[in-house]
Amino acid sequence: VDAVAAAGDDAAGTVAETVKGSYAALPSYRSENGSLMTMQGFLYGISALVVIAFLSIWTVQRTRDIAVLKALGGSNGWVLKDSLAQAAFVLVGGVAVGTGLAAVIGAFAGRAVPFELSWATTAVPAAGVLVLGMLAAVVAVFRVTRIDPLVALGGN
Numbered sequence: 001v002d003a004v005a006a007a008g009d010d011a012a013g014t015v016a017e018t019v020k021g022s023y024a025a026l027p028s029y030r031s032e033n034g035s036l037m038t039m040q041g042f043l044y045g046i047s048a049l050v051v052i053a054f055l056s057i058w059t060v061q062r063t064r065d066i067a068v069l070k071a072l073g074g075s076n077g078w079v080l081k082d083s084l085a086q087a088a089f090v091l092v093g094g095v096a097v098g099t100g101l102a103a104v105i106g107a108f109a110g111r112a113v114p115f116e117l118s119w120a121t122t123a124v125p126a127a128g129v130l131v132l133g134m135l136a137a138v139v140a141v142f143r144v145t146r147i148d149p150l151v152a153l154g155g156n
Helices: 002-012 019-025 027-061 063-071 076-109 119-146
Strands: none
Touching: 019 027, 027 063, 027 076, 027 119, 063 076, 076 119
């Protein structure tokens, strides 16, 4: 088939290209696709910032509880691992709900707008959000290692 297409290209002075390659050759397609990828990148960054904000507030609200754990002998490492495990639990739950909603809404949206629903379009973003979320959790939760039990519990 390739030999036939090449012979036809030579005879007509054209170049055979796949549909995807044809779209990619259009400047307007490249520009629009670049804009969409930039927006997607910003959304990942914003989601990481939201996770940092949420977990920072969560950590501040739990300062007294963390101080009690440390006063009872919990090491910084143990408290940090516990906080990261809790953050991972919240992240996995949120990503699971979000991915499920995206799949359900996408199945219905595909009837009205161009929408590709596949493992790559659901699992890759979910994994990206999990990775960015855990990195954000490390940044936000690292504060627990600096909590002084005496100060946090109001001692002198």
